[in-house]
Amino acid sequence: MKKVAFHTLGCKVNQYETQAMTELFQKAGYTVVADTEVADAYVINTCTVTSIGDKKSRQFIRRVKRNNPNSIVAVVGCYAQTAANEVMDIEGVNIVMGTNDRNKIVEYVEECKPDEKINIVDDIMKVREFEEMTVAEIKGKTRAFLKIQEGCNQYCTYCIIPYARGPVRSRRQEDILKEVKTLVANGFKEVVLTGIHVASYGKDFKEKDALIEVLKGIHAIEGLERIRLSSLEPTLFTEDFLRELSVLEKVCQHFHLSLQSGSEKILHAMNRKYTTQQYREIVQAIRRVYPKIALTTDIIVGFPGETEEDFKETYEFVKEMAFSDIHVFKYSPRKGTPAADYQQQVDGMKKHRRSEELITLGEEMRVAYQRQFLGEIKGVLFEAEVKDKPGYTEGLTENYLKVLVKSEDPLEGEIRRITLHEIWKDSIIGSIVE
Structure with missing residues (x-):
């Protein structure tokens, strides 16, 4: 063979x-x-x-x-x-x-x-159809990633991906639902909707509510317990979208909302499609619907032209948003993107310092978010044994808290009710509710 x-x-x-x-x-x-x-x-x-x-x-x-x-x-x-x-x-x-x-x-x-x-x-720029590729089984995983969309039309100045993936192409709803049913039949309890730019789903169909309609279809599938949305653009969250989303109980209370910078000048230079005030209002609207939601984000430090004042604005804005976690990236010039040719490239030492400051802030915000839930009982989908803590199995709550539980019985693939006790490293130690 x-x-x-x-x-x-x-x-x-x-x-x-x-x-x-x-x-x-x-x-x-x-x-x-x-x-x-x-x-x-x-x-x-x-x-x-x-x-x-x-x-x-x-x-x-x-x-x-x-x-x-x-x-x-x-x-x-x-x-x-x-x-x-x-x-x-x-x-x-x-x-x-x-x-x-x-x-x-x-x-x-x-x-x-x-x-x-x-x-x-x-020539990927001429491709207009979504390439149908299906997945029935993901070995060693309890959450299934499901690709619903391809391509990006945003053209952020630092990003090569639109040139690598081409224009937005969306997967047909019937194909998505068919794959979800297969995954559920194979034992998956959570699907994570992913793509190159998920917020653009349906734009090529000229259907205004395409993403909500897909979510409704997935939500109706029996046996599926969780739907998680991967990285999203803030501008997706209109009042109508939030209102319709809020009644879909299987949608996880965790959104990854790309920010990239808290400086208006830098956001404009990046060709991002929102201002900090718009971002703030969107976060406030989300929290009115989901008061304890986990909001995570990405930040790029050291983008060309980023001054100490620009970085300070980013730091203070991130702090104000009180994210549950942040991913910090040091800008690196990408050949073929407009930003690679920008003047005022930031030196490596400054990038490193700014990155470290934001990482420290991110850790503080993560702990503050975790503390809100100590003493509570949460459903945890267990994924794997913990390598550096023998006898423990780790899993995720629907709001993306990593939880470790000691158990003699195998827990992988199960959702169990867990009491959350104490923070350990980036996780929470819990115990099974009998």
Whole structure:
């Protein structure tokens, strides 16, 4: 039996797509092995958000071919899409595929010879249809990621993704619901709706309420207990959207609302589509509906032209928003984006200091949010045993609190009622309510 190995870099969308390709190979009779083992074919699903992702992809490609010269190496994903010729020039690459036509990957691998090179990257900006790739099973996971949308029309000045993924394409509702039903039948209790720009779902259908209609359809599926929305744009949360969302009880009280900066000047330079005042009003509206909701966000420090005053504005705004957690990124120039050519690039030492200050603030806000729930009973979906705390299993509440519980019985995949007792590192220790 032939063997295939996968190596995945980057986001949850990449992980979903790797799983979809894995199932295609399994249906064709392949055995999936670890990427450290000898295989007949290696599929490298690349990331290009930063140049570090490109570098990691190149390193893995060279190592694979050096160890397995007769294998077929297929490079897919965002790096392959944006730098197809560069990837083709890497010694050992056989197939370069990009971010479309991946449902044909088995055919290309089987037709390719070890000394052959095939470039099948097309012009992603001309693609208008969502590429249907389905997932039925995600090994070792209790929450299923479900891709509902592809592409982005935002063109933030620091981001390469619109050029790697193309324009917005939405998945048909009937295909989404069919996949959710399959996942539920396979034992999943939570689905996480993901995509490149989830808030744009349905824009290409010209349907105003497409995302809400999909959520209603998913909500009606028996056996599913949780629906989680991944990263969202603040502008999605209109009064109408919030009103309709609030009656869908399976929707988790956790939203990741991208901010990126608390400085008006920097937001404008980034080509973000909101002001800090608009963002503030949206957060206030969300909290009127969901008073104890977990709101998380992303912040970029050291964007070109960011002064100490700009950073101070960001710091104070983040503090005011009282997020439950934040992800902090140091800006790095991405070739092919407008911001890479901006003047006033910020030096590394300043980026590092600003990053550390925000990370510390984020930790303080996380603890403050966790403390609100100590002594309460929450439902926890358990995922895996805790590596550095023997005998404990970890899981998530619907508002994204990580909870650890000691139990002699296996808990993975179950939702149990847990009393929350004390904070331990970034988690909360709890006990099962008998």
